[in-house]
Every structure is written in structure tokens, then in C-alpha cells.
Amino acid sequence: QYKLKAGLAKTRDKLGKELAALFGGGQIDEDIYEELESILLTADMGVDATNHLLKQVRERVTLAGLKDASELKGALKGALGDLIAPLERPLNTDSGAPFIIMVAGVNGAGKTTSIGKLAKYFQSQGKSVLLAAGDTFRAAAREQLMAWGERNNVVVIAQDGGDSAAVIFDAIQAAKARNIDIVLADTAGRLPTQLHLMEEIKKVKRVIAKAEPDGPHEVLLVLDANIGQNALSQVKVFDEALGLTGLVLTKLDGTAKGGVIAGIAKTRPIPLRFIGVGEGIDDLRPFVAKDYVDALID
Ligand code: GDP
Numbered sequence: 001q002y003k004l005k006a007g008l009a010k011t012r013d014k015l016g017k018e019l020a021a022l023f024g025g026g027q028i029d030e031d032i033y034e035e036l037e038s039i040l041l042t043a044d045m046g047v048d049a050t051n052h053l054l055k056q057v058r059e060r061v062t063l064a065g066l067k068d069a070s071e072l073k074g075a076l077k078g079a080l081g082d083l084i085a086p087l088e089r090p091l092n093t094d095s096g097a098p099f100i101i102m103v104a105g106v107n108g109a110g111k112t113t114s115i116g117k118l119a120k121y122f123q124s125q126g127k128s129v130l131l132a133a134g135d136t137f138r139a140a141a142r143e144q145l146m147a148w149g150e151r152n153n154v155v156v157i158a159q160d161g162g163d164s165a166a167v168i169f170d171a172i173q174a175a176k177a178r179n180i181d182i183v184l185a186d187t188a189g190r191l192p193t194q195l196h197l198m199e200e201i202k203k204v205k206r207v208i209a210k211a212e213p214d215g216p217h218e219v220l221l222v223l224d225a226n227i228g229q230n231a232l233s234q235v236k237v238f239d240e241a242l243g244l245t246g247l248v249l250t251k252l253d254g255t256a257k258g259g260v261i262a263g264i265a266k267t268r269p270i271p272l273r274f275i276g277v278g279e280g281i282d283d284l285r286p287f288v289a290k291d292y293v294d295a296l297i298d
Pocket residue numbers: 105106107108109110111112113114138141189250251252253254275276277278279283
């Protein structure tokens with residue numbers, strides 16, 4: 001909990017301070033709602049989530065007959081908690097042998113780093129992991145993954161050149177031969193301006209299903225929290241192309257845009273499996289809605 005607060009320091013600094021000032025005292029009136037609206041918008045919650053939260057807060061105020069601004073804090077925490085609670089659906093990897101996790105995202109989102117952190121996380125739960133170096137777009141990604149695998153004694157399947165789908169197909173066969181529990185498949189990143197180029201990654205998904213009829217068991221999109229509201233359009237594009245089953249939101253520690261989680265919850269509530277709050281190996285953690293609300297507003 002402490003670590004999460006520290007990780008969310010930038011969003012807390014901005015949103016938390018502004019809210020604390022707002023809740024500082026006085027009567028609840030229209031000015032306060034207007035100010036609350038602009039505070040939520042500047043934390044990158046987006047118009048839809050902000051309108052939704054304001055409506056919920058007003059309802060709570062009316063229902064409970066609240067008068068004092070200090071009572072708005074509880075109302076807002078309740079409304080935000082309700083909004084983002086559906087995103088809290090921890091990833092269960094028991095249903096596949098191996099359980100295949102396909103990982104997508106634009107370049108620089110933190111895809112490769114998150115795969116390393118996830119491998120560690122699953123190992124700590126007693127699962128065996130194999131990595132597929134399917135990011136053939138960024139030459140360094142393969143080296144990064146292989147070096148990481150060597151350091152941590154995790155098998156990495158990679159190919160010189162070759163295409164993403166072929167590498168991942170091989171990796172699934174290798175995982176089956178070795179009785180591995182979880183395959184983490186990196187895929188070719190793309191530039192944010194190339195979001196329309198989804199054919200290659202769709203093919204990766206089809207090829208995974210050829211290697212393992214139930215797979216992929218999880219299609220994860222890795223998002224950089226720094227992009228704020230643009231995350232919503234990335235989620236939409238990838239979801240329409242691949243049918244996402246989970247999200248990873250990285251770099252929450254480096255941004256004041258942590259409110260984007262509310263925007264995702266309102267517009268496309270895909271389970272937020274993990275959040276990244278630092279560069280360390282343990283800085284990727286399962287998303288817990290209540291902890292998040294408590295860390296933001298206290
Ligand atoms: P990829 O292109 O999507 O594979 O991106 P990388 O995994 O190479 O990550 C890009 C940069 O983001 C690296 O410098 C990572 O260390 C950094 N990074 C990833 N996740 C986090 C995070 O949660 N917090 C911080 N501060 N940095 C992160």
C-alpha cells in the first residue's frame with residue numbers, strides 16, 4: 001500500500017492536493033461541483049468518466065443529505081470505487097497447459113519490460129514460464145528479452161529475423177515439449193501512427209490458435225499511462241482487432257495522468273490485470289481498485 005502511494009506520487013500530488021483544497025470546507029454548492037469537474041478532467045479521467053462521477057457524487061449528496069464540502073470526499077471515493085471496481089479481475093492462469101499470454105502494444109509502452117516482470121511474478125507463484133521473442137519489429141527487443149531470460153534462468157525462444165507468428169508458434173511447441181505452465185509471447189510493436197496496421201498481429205493470434213486450439217488464453221495490451229486520454233483510442237483499436245482480455249498500465253509512477261483508469265472503466269471496461277509503478281522487477285502489481293482509490297484520495 002505504501003509502495004503504491006509512492007508509485008502514484010505524481011497523480012496524488014496533483015489530484016490529491018487539489019481535492020484536499022476542495023474538500024477543505026464550506027457548503028456544497030454549484031461552484032464546488034464545477035471545480036470538481038475541472039479537477040477530474042485535468043487528472044485525465046476524460047469527459048465520460050467525469051460526467052459519470054459528478055452525477056454519482058450528486059446522487060450520493062442528495063441521498064445522504066450531505067451539506068459540508070468535507071463530506072464530498074467519501075462520496076467521491078465511493079463513486080470512483082464503484083466505477084473502477086469492474087476492472088479488478090486478477091488474471092488466473094490455471095486454465096491452459098500451457099496458458100498462452102499474447103502481449104501487444106505500441107513501441108515504448110513497456111511491453112518487453114512488463115514481460116520480464118510478469119515472468120518473475122508467475123515464477124514466484126511456482127509456475128514455469130517460457131518467453132517467445134516475437135517483437136521482430138524492434139531489433140533490440142529480442143536481445144533485451146534474451147538477456148533477461150539468461151539472467152533469470154528462463155528459456156527464451158527467438159529466431160534471427162523471421163516473423164512474429166513463426167517465433168511464437170515454435171515457442172508454444174517448445175513449451176508443450178517441456179511441460180511449461182505459461183508462455184509469454186511478445187509481439188511486434190508498432191508506432192502509434194501505425195495503429196491501422198493490424199493485419200500482422202491478427203495473424204499472430206490466428207497462428208497461436210493453430211498451435212493451441214484454446215489459445216491465446218489471454219490477450220494483453222500494454223499501455224503507457226503518460227499518454228493519458230490517448231490510451232482510450234489505443235484500447236479501442238487493439239480491442240477491435242484482437243478482442244482484448246486484459247490490460248497492463250505502465251509508468252503510473254511517472255505521470256499525473258493516473259485518472260485515465262477511470263476513463264478506461266467508463267468507455268471500455270477491460271480487466272486491468274496489472275499496473276506498473278516503477279522500473280524495478282517488483283513494481284508491476286495486480287490492480288486492486290480499493291488500494292488505488294485509497295492511494296489517490298486520502
Ligand atoms: P517496449 O518498446 O514496449 O518493449 O518498451 P520497453 O519495455 O523497452 O520499455 C520502455 C521504457 O519504459 C524502459 O526504459 C522501461 O524501463 C520503462 N518502463 C516500463 N515500465 C515502467 C514503469 O512501470 N515505470 C517506469 N518508471 N518505467 C517503466
